[in-house]
Amino acid sequence: MKRTLSALLVCASLLVVAGPPAVAVAPSPAVAVAPSPAVAVMPPSAAYRLPDLVPGAPRAGRQTTGSRHIEYVPRSEAAHAGTRALRCSASTGPYQRQAERYLGRQVDGRQSTGDCRAIRRFQRAHRIAPATGFAGPVTGATVRLMRAKKDPNRAGRCPDLPQRTACVDLNRQLMWVQQSGRVLLEPVAIRSGAPTMETRTGSYRIYLRHRRHISNLYGTRMPYAQFFDRGEALHGVYEDIFSGPGSHGCVNLTMTDARRAWEVLRKGDTVHVWGRKPGV
Template sequence: MKRTLVALLAGASLFPLAGPPAVAVAPSAARPAASAGYAPAARNAALDLVPGIPRSARRPAPGGRQLHIEYVPRSEAGSRAGRCIRSAGPFQRQAERYLRRRADGRQSAGDCRAIRRFQQRHRIAPATGYAGPVTGAVVRLLRARKDPNRAGHCPVRQERTACVDLDRQVMWVQQAGRVIFDPVPIRSGQPTMETRTGTYRIYLRRRYHISNLYHTPMPFAQFFDRGEAFHGVDDDIYEGLGSHGCINLTWSDARNLWYLLKKHDLVYVWGRKPSG
């Protein structure tokens, strides 16, 4: 199945009438380099590993639920469907800890079954039990939802505050110490084009925005720093090395955020996107 809209719905734009001087930015949906040691399973084969999903759901309309394609070791990319990968992934311990298994970082038959069930439940394909980058990202998101500001990185204010945690690649909104928009996954700037950290305010909102530099759609765009914006994307939020500075969200999350935030709301960004 061909991927469509790869590298689309990304970036930021110049806009001379509102906010501080803008620097146009746009994300890239490029996959990790082959030298990184990971290879995506063939897309059609990966999708066929997940039972009970109609073909129409494999290319969802905007706002629909997508499959998240996991990366597996190149040496095991040809593993037969339905079989566990014996290798321990880079996020093995995190997955074991979340699933309340012995966190020894070593793959066992029981670990594999538990991780596979987790992957199937969260639409991660192929569900081979390999705790790769996508599985790790979903584990981070679910852990963040329990108490996103436990470490106190995001300032507690009486006003609405969009909290952007680059370390965990999640964002949420809180007000007076209460979470009013649960943590959702994001895709921030790729290496050398990182999302800038700091305290900002939303200065421009455009529901149907087109980047004047990249000529790509940026649905539900909310600009907060010199062209960097929250906006929706139509590809998998877990794919690619990152954006060129914008905070990418799924189409549905960007839409929901649009109806919550207003112009002049506070945005606080901290941390650094993890490598790999």
């Protein structure tokens, strides 16, 4: 696939002479931020086209932290989410059926009072705000993550190798680490490349690790960077993992998950990437 020069500038320019050619990462904010109104982490269904969903506001009077995930909700609900007591959403979200199935509700794809209460409990347990019971893209991504924890490689897409292998599933936007059929790091949420800058698929080896890497092109921090293909790396980000359209090719992780991956993986370990990010 042909790419423009800007699309090839993925991740971070490396500060070494040997190894794959140097490339660069797009800057990320130094503090946690709310998702951009222009893009959702996963595309809504046909019934909820992108302009109809915007980042909701957390409950009034509470500070948004880096560990809280901001859900995309209908504009009519977002306008009130941060200014008055949260109400249970009467709207049917694009991931209603997935939430109903996971939570043991009747799977009819229609919001009910009972559905809303169950989804709200799930959102509160996983720090999704505003917890209105609307099954938006962030709630859907969290449901997929929880479902994958029991058997992440059920479909057999990641090779069962004797060496440690970071399995990067672009379809589900998940990553885990396994070795000889044993999961060493349970599935975690990722943010892969944005449209035209997709994370490259294939099997690679980690060739450089830098705990406190800084891009010399943008001067931005890439904590716990583990490079595996021409500058593409696994690394932590400071903003919400569900915000924005995606990276410039790197596999973004929360700071906690990036640190855990750093502790599990080593130079020379395998990174296997497959699939295609929804919406790209």
